[in-house]
Amino acid sequence: MTVESFISNYRILTQFFHCSSSECYLAEDTTGNAPLAIITLWPIITLTEEKQAEFLQKARGGTVQCGDKTVLIRDAGVQDQHPYIVTQSSYEIRDLLEAQVKLLDQILQRMQKSYPGDQRVLLNTLLYAFITPTPVSEHEAVVSSPVSQVEAPVEQNTPIPPVTPIPQSELPVSLETATPLPPVQEPMVEKTVIAIPPVQEPVVENTAAPLANEEVTLRASYNMLPPPPPVYAPVSQGEEQKVARQATPLPFGASIGKYRLRRGRLKEWQIGVAVVLIVLLLAWGINTLHTTLPATSATVTIKPMSQAMRKTYTISVSAQASSPLSVQGRALSAKSEQLVQSGPATGQGHHDAVSATGTMVVSQINLTNSTGNDVLNLSIGDNNGVTATGDESVHIYTGGTVSIPSHASPAGSAGNIAAHDMDGPIQIIDHYTQAVIGTAYISNPQPFSGGVDARDYTYVQQSDIDKVANALVTQLTTDTKAKVKQQVKSGELLVQDPSCSPNTSPDHKPQDEAASVTVKVSLTCSALAYRNQQLQDAATQAYNQDGTAHFGKGYNVVGATVLSKPTFVPGGGDSFSITVNGIWTFQYTDQSQLTLKKLIAGKPANDALQMLRTRKDIQNVTLTTNGGFGTAVPSVLPQIKLNIDKVNGLSA
DSSP, rough: OOOOOOOOOOEEEEEEOOOSSSSEEEEEEETTOSSEEEEEEOOTOOOOOOHHHHHHHHHTTTTTETTTTTOOOOOEEEEETEEEEEEEOHHHHHHHHHHHHHHHHHHHHHHHSSTTTTHHHHHHHHHHEEEEEEEEEOOOOEEEEEEEEOOOSSSOOOOOOOOOOOOSSSSSEEEETTTOOOOOOOOOOSSSOOOOOOOOOOEESOOOOOTTTEEEEEEEEOOOOOOOOOOOOOOOOOSSSOOOOOOOOBBBTTOOEEEOOOOOOHHHHHHHHHHHHHHHHHHHHHHHHHHBBBSSSEEEEEHHHHHHEEEEEEEEEEEOOOSSSEEEEEEEEEOOOOEEEEHHHOEEEEEBBBBEEEEEEHHHHHHHHOSEEEEEEEEEEEETEEEEESSSSSEOTTTTOOEEEEEESSGGGGGGTTTTTOEEEEEEEEETTTOOEEEEEEEEEEEOOOOOOOOOEEEEHHHHHHHHHHHHHHHHHHHHHHHTTTOOOOOOESSSSSSSEEEEEESSOOOOSSSSEEEEEEEEEEEEEEEEEEEEEHHHHHHHHHHHOOOOOEEEEEEEEEEEEEEEEETTSSSEEEEEEEEEEEEEHHHHHHHHHHHTTTSSSSHHHHHHHTTTTTTEEEEEEEEESSBOOOOOOGGGEEEEEEOOOOOO
């Protein structure tokens, strides 16, 4: 790991220690829970998914015993399949961890040489020699005595005979050196010498600096048994019975402490313990071979994951399909013949009398008492009682001639006077004093016109037009709709009953003065035709898309996709509702079956079965192996047979 790189949510600040199997970093906790942390990573150990879970279960919340100090494991995880732990950061914790990691490194290196490639041994060494799970489970035994008592790991909770502590008065042996003891000089009584194998599982905890009477705590794990010990042949009777005794390796996990080993002959109970250990180790070895060696063939029976899905879709029919949930219908239309019919006008109106209009000309003006700003307001009548009144005032002056727009009173046709009806001399009278202030000549050179007498009349209303048109539409509708329906092909249905629109042409507009109105009417009817298969295809396509999005690639409908009959949706335009049902299951192709075989090939049967059970496409699975000494899945793919159970779908 380099500076600024990340392990989970921890950013690496620096590496302050490393050795052949371990690396220690100072890191920053980016979550803000604590400013600094120490991360100890073991690249030498590579974990499978199963072993990752075992490591995290035991490491999280556990501790590391450094001499007489206990360091709390704040967090634990896996980086690229390599385990790591996280603790708080302080100078004291750094020094304690460095010493303890160095000691663990020596143990891991020895284990790697003794069991090359066996990652399970390295993981157990880490868990039982370095990490103290909290709390201690029922499968771990804690023994405290002046010198460690070794409990042999057993399977299926086989009772363990007690071991007499070794007196500390004998020669001490350091964990770092573990040099063999010199050969025993005195003859041995036993004819067979048995070398007691090193105990792989027990972990020594709470070991402080070397003390004469220190107590060492061991934990014995029953999860793993070491390989069978070597057994030496009996010494011939003629030879001098000199046997080189080698020091038994110390239990893993000791820190800085010394153990004293006993010289001399083994006691009967010690021989018994050794025999039991040998038998157990042999049993473990046989079991290991039985579970790791491949069988001749393997049969895997899989019940694929299946699930029902029901969805309802609204499919519209339109002249142009505009979305995946719409289909294009076939437009049908028909036009009727044109009919003509008249009807009475019912509107009643009244016209008031209208005044006739014309122009009066005043000439030969002679003002006898002029102010220089004289204004003439004309009003003059004829002999028939018609009065011409000027529509505007005009300025007059002596010798001038003016034309004045005028209207006749009373209103009506009587005001339509002839030309020169009012010709003659006139007097000009002051409006206020009624005195004559001058004379002039007046004339109407053109006749007055436009006078109309008052009258009542009849006019056309819109209702008069509609009444005639509706009667004609009723006559035309039945036949025109029938023409549309005759265009429907076999297998087609009409979305709705044909709709009709009239084309109306009246001879009078509304408000026209008339006694009657004549209307011409023709009719155009139209409809959309569709097929049920179109609606079902659109619903099926949408259903398949939704199912693939929900379940994922590789899933399809098994059996029939069952669709309900399209139901018209009232008020929803030209739309129909369809419900779709189906059973979805994972479909195993040749390629996907080959992938499954590669996944489990060469794996122990239990591991292969566990891997298959974690797949989301498998609902249930069984695995059986046959032939050969072992029970593991064969590495040769043709020797693996897959049986895929049939999933029953819906019936059409």
